[in-house]
Amino acid sequence: MALGDEDASVDSITLFVALLCACIVIGHLLQKNRWFNESITALVIGLCTGTIILFTSEGKSSHILVFDEQIFFMYLLPPIIFNAGFQVKKKQFFRNFATINLFGAIGTLISFVIITTGSMKLFKILDVGFLDVGDYLAIGAIFSATDSVCTLQVLNQDETPLLYSLVFGEGVVNDATSIVLFNAIQKFDLSNLNSSIFLEFFGNFIYFFLTSTLLGVAVGLFTAYVIKKLYIGRHSTDREIALMILMAYLSYTMAELFSLSSILTVFFCGIVMSHYTWHNVTESSRTTTKHTFATLSFISEVLIFLYVGMDALDIEKWKFVSKSPGTSAGVSSILLGLVLVGRAASIFPLSFISNVIKQSQSDKITFKQQAIIWWAGLMRGSVSIALAYNQFTRAGHTQLRGNAIMITSTITVVLFSTVVFGLLTKPLIRLLLPRKQLHANGHSADSESSLSKSMDLRLPLVANGHSADSERGGESVDSIPRPTSLRMLLATPARTVHYYWRKFDNRFMRPVFGGRGFVPPAPGSPTEPLLR
């Protein structure tokens, strides 16, 4: 019943929902194909739809909905990142915590410096429109943001747990770093760059990182406490589920409100919720939340790529480019090259450092693995697009030549890296790590849960949740060799930290916040009134 005059938006909502359904069905049919994945399907469908609209509207406009960075940051990104935190294998993640931060923070800075200086030098040769120092710094930040969304689809948590946790974990920290960098560039006075600014930035980053993490952990623990204490599932499972979803989203908006890194906040909120809150709810709420979070994340992912695909054909942006196609192609190629070089310059040296620090042989990153980490992080995605729109389409200088070229080049780099690099990732992994090695790798990295591992192979449908579950339970505290001396702590620091964390968790955290082993009273006992 069309009440108002919003038919145009009903049009586009209907089209988008129908295309989303098409993407899901086609993605399902192409599942066995080793090249394609849902992201690329969505991109291609988006591009095709854009083309059709472009022709039917006789070249007027291809974009029904313009890429809106607020929709992206407020509604599409949170479920993806939260779900990643919720489903991540926590033991793997925390074991590689130092390496992840090394890659995510220092690696991004290296990338940023290389892309900024490289583009400053190389763009001079081409006839690019006017760009000031701030623009070049922004370019560095924009193209240092790897696309964790696409990475999630290409790597498999069960096949290559070490690589998955490294690349994905890096992606989260990297997103946070790029956005902090980007905001710092917009805020700071760029006319007099000196060392104090870098120091200030560094202090800012540490502050952001700690406060954002703490906020996420606090919201997660608070939710766990409330749900355990009030036993909300007693009257209604729906309330439990609603509360978990809303509190997760609240952590994100609160971080936005306090100008923290909302990506980090919601990621850690997801980790805490899967460790405590998830175990405090009823059985059906557990099943529901696990799948609901995954589904919301999945829909958001597909929507983003559909969006980017359709938006890429916006005719306005390409007007400037058609006058000088060479320049735009040149800029895109330079940026792609710098992305390749920048990531190589950060991953290989930092892996070397990480290998020197790590004692255990199984935690060392082989050269082949380094190559995959390098390659899997080359894709640039929606964060880059959102940041580019923010920098180059702000009021006042929208119609400048340099800005138009930067927007189209960003879209080109995103499309090319997602489609070409993305398509080649799965075959590359098959090439570098053959099937047998994949499994061996999986076992060496997660050897103590080999039983649960094989269970996962039989239950692919519930693999994520169950393995996270059995991982937690599969090894009891007793099965870990108790450290008897300081030498042991030095020899296997990760295990020892984990041992003490378990002790602390069992003694202080679980009695208050629930978690695995918390059994709510049987629902529907005779004393419970029959209420909705």
Add this chain to the structure above:
Amino acid sequence: MALGDEDASVDSITLFVALLCACIVIGHLLQKNRWFNESITALVIGLCTGTIILFTSEGKSSHILVFDEQIFFMYLLPPIIFNAGFQVKKKQFFRNFATINLFGAIGTLISFVIITTGSMKLFKILDVGFLDVGDYLAIGAIFSATDSVCTLQVLNQDETPLLYSLVFGEGVVNDATSIVLFNAIQKFDLSNLNSSIFLEFFGNFIYFFLTSTLLGVAVGLFTAYVIKKLYIGRHSTDREIALMILMAYLSYTMAELFSLSSILTVFFCGIVMSHYTWHNVTESSRTTTKHTFATLSFISEVLIFLYVGMDALDIEKWKFVSKSPGTSAGVSSILLGLVLVGRAASIFPLSFISNVIKQSQSDKITFKQQAIIWWAGLMRGSVSIALAYNQFTRAGHTQLRGNAIMITSTITVVLFSTVVFGLLTKPLIRLLLPRKQLHANGHSADSESSLSKSMDLRLPLVANGHSADSERGGESVDSIPRPTSLRMLLATPARTVHYYWRKFDNRFMRPVFGGRGFVPPAPGSPTEPLLR
């Protein structure tokens, strides 16, 4: 990470999410209270928050988010109505189909005529600003729309199945009728009212009803077919869930696009999906969708009442009223009176007609039940507010005295009817139908599923889904006495129709569209590849 300058909207989103969480927790704590329910809690919290903001902003503005009818109709209403169709007890609903349509269509028309003529006569006495014939007709349509959302919370499907299915089913048809009426008023030339317009309206209504229903059924069946045929759950449960959610929403937007009654469409889509599609998905998808739909609906309901509560204190609207508080109070009282009279004039005579038609004693509506049906449908809700905003705040005559008074009166009627009538409904039911009678009533209306009924009492947490389930399975085709002659058909028409429907369903529909009994191959069989 606040990227743009949208801090204001982040503010209000954070506030809304936090208030939603508060409503859920407080609603849980007040669960045992027989007066309160979530809607009233949300209204009261909304009013309190509005007051606080009004004082802190020093009387400038109380509303952070203005009531936006597009958000309401496009995002908040669909999950509520879909979930209602998904969870409704189909047998009850179709058994009372004739009565529901009698109440929903004819009853709404009676209400509409009484409220329109009554307000035309009575507003003359008060010094209301200028209102033309179209406005009076619109008032009739606006105040004929009962609030099915609040009704759902007040009545209990398991305690009073007959009343629930009558009042709720009526609410859905009633919403559709009022919106069709409202649109007809806006479209037709009102200067020359004659009988052909009424005929045209009647034809329109039948057309709307049939096409809307068919669209919903078609989308539901298509989804069932696709999910069964392609067996989407094989690779990923998330895809199944996403497809069900998106297709349900697609049915709504398609109906909007074709200017049909989207409420009817999505309601019937829900019914078909719960009968076929839901049985074709994997076990965990079943649990997840059941709870996800319920949770989405629950969040939307609470959000609407929070919204209405906060919006009620918008200072702009009350400026005109403060000059003549008597007029506004008079208008509100007249409208409340007309609502009471209009509903009485439709429910009691129509119940009499329904009782004459119905043969079976158990299907007849007692006078006490009629009183409850009358009372439970007195609440006016968000549909009324959305229609009132549409009629009285359209561009051109926003600042007219008559319009301002109508908006504030609508809010007054909605608040008063929801809080006062709503608060009294539960005690009224307890008074008219004491506990013992409630159960007897439940059994007489649903006697063959008494076993599943008592199971439900033990499992209140899963009552909705399970009972709907056992209802379907509890009585096999054989347990229904086979009709041997035409006399039997006349004696128990509902049963006979149901019998032939089951036969048709089993022979033609289920082999194509799945449904109960469709067992997908065991997931994770050795031939299945290990994919995400």
